[in-house]
């Protein structure tokens with residue numbers, strides 16, 4: 095049985111095809127926002143890669159902010175549950191999932207069976223989300239993927255204390271004007287995200303093992319800063335960004351499987 | 357092509373509790389306008405000020421919080437908030453205060469008019485923002501402000517010393533009002549008002565307690581509307597009658613297996629915080645569309661003022677939810693959750709209301725733990741529409757529903 099999970103986020107669309115809820119056949123990530131053709135491109139790409147057709151999918155599940163607009167979905171569930179399911183699949187003994195995406199940060203607490211038991215999300219502010227990092231990277235003229243490398247070179251991480259993204263932007267500019275080196279500024283930016291997210295994690299409770307999912311998880315600078323803040327190791331897998339789509343695909347499989355067994 | 361037949365809704369029964377309550381709420385405004393036209397003095401009154409005082413004295417008062425909620429629900433929140441901001445008020449100030457201060461300047465709003473005040477009645481048992489808000493009105497309009505200081509109570513019970521402090525101020529307020537308006541206090545009239553307000557309160561508590569039935573005979577969003585009458589008119593005979601009617605309708609619904617929640621009730625939650633008035637429809641359909649009934653809120657408890665005499669009334673006003681200590685406030689909510697078989701708590705983190713959003717994270721954590729239910733919060737604002745995101749709300753509500761599902765499966 096093949097199942098397709100589609101995660102339509104605020105900045106990217108992701109798709110994962112699973113075989114029998116066990117093996118990832120193919121996956122795709124397209125940079126696009128909700129409401130654009132990104133979803134369709136992500137689905138076309140994942141089908142192309144797998145050599146399968148839409149008709150081969152037993153069930154399709156959509157998740158993410160655009161979940162309600164994707165008409166091909168048989169079901170839609172929140173990305174909260176999907177990240178929990180996906181993370182539990184990759185790390186069976188994980189109890190806390192930190193998912194930082196483009197426009198929000200979520201901390202999920204999982205029960206013994208890997209189901210979503212509780213969660214906390216950032217408030218209306220963009221600090222501590224992917225968008226914050228995007229803005230900071232662009233002032234520094236860096237690519238998001240360079241942030242990790244730069245942060246690793248830091249000798250005296252700078253202090254970025256403003257919560258507001260716009261204030262933090264001017265803080266970064268004045269740090270640079272004062273001669274603070276770019277790697278130190280980058281490390282300060284990563285710590286600023288980490289400290290915002292750490293308070294969310296504490297609200298839910300730090301229960302090991304802890305893993306990170308979502309696009310920002312790829313940034314080792316933020317991961318390391320978070321490990322330091324929380325004092326626990328943070329698991330990471332290179333499928334981090336796909337975790338929502340993976341969870342959706344697994345949800346589809348479980349749902350169909352249950353149907354067939356009743 | 358077949359012609360579409362528009363579904364005819366039966367005309368609402370003017371005798372139903374809903375219509376009676378709606379009329380009482382609407383009349384409160386038109387009566388005040390009329391009174392002002394006749395040359396009577398009209399006051400503005402904070403929602404937890406003892407209404408028994410103006411009621412016994414036979415004074416006409418209006419409720420700015422209520423008006424602000426009405427203006428926000430009818431789409432005027434942003435316009436009025438911006439108006440206040442252009443006067444120099446920060447957008448961090450309570451949106452009810454901003455709307456009210458804007459109204460004072462504009463003197464009219466198409467969404468809900470109300471006569472300008474000749475005096476203001478302020479009690480800070482609701483919050484301390486109220487004091488500055490009313491002081492500004494009093495200063496700008498050059499009118500007297502009558503203030504009853506009912507401080508936040510850090511102890512579980514209200515002490516005799518606190519009651520002494522409040523009682524003395526109540527009498528002082530009465531004497532000031534007698535002087536300002538020429539109306540006279542009568543103990544006999546007070547006893548009548550107390551009796552009516554007690555009756556209305558009891559009926560309100562009974563009606564809201566019918567949420568103990570599963571499914572609930574009403575949609576909890578009803579309470580947010582009906583509550584207006586409890587705030588403004590609980591000392592009036594017709595309010596007590598309408599509340600009795602509400603209670604009997606809910607009991608009847610239960611017997612007939614009907615409800616004002618027009619969907620299958622799959623989940624039952626408690627809603628915490630002020631309604632998100634500018635987004636009322638979005639917030640309510642986000643729940644109803646998923647079969648989530650908000651069966652209770654602290655409002656169910658907040659306006660049940662039952663007391664035995666004047667002194668006991670002073671105690672009752674020191675025991676309103678916003679001025680009692682966190683343990684006491686938590687216990688009240690825990691009881692509502694347990695009595696009404698609540699499966700989840702949805703918290704409106706309302707930045708307008710510093711007091712409420714200040715104590716909520718810790719209190720909701722304790723409620724969740726004590727009742728073993730998931731707690732989910734969303735950001736919004738009671739009256740400023742700019743502080744809410746529909747997509748964020750939706751994800752959180754769906755997450756809450758999915759956890760409640762998991763919990764049901766585990767049972």
Ligand code: SF4
Pocket residue numbers: 421450451452453482483484485486630678708709710711712738
């Ligand atoms: S909403 Fe909060 S801050 Fe505003 S008047 Fe009411 S209690 Fe005070």
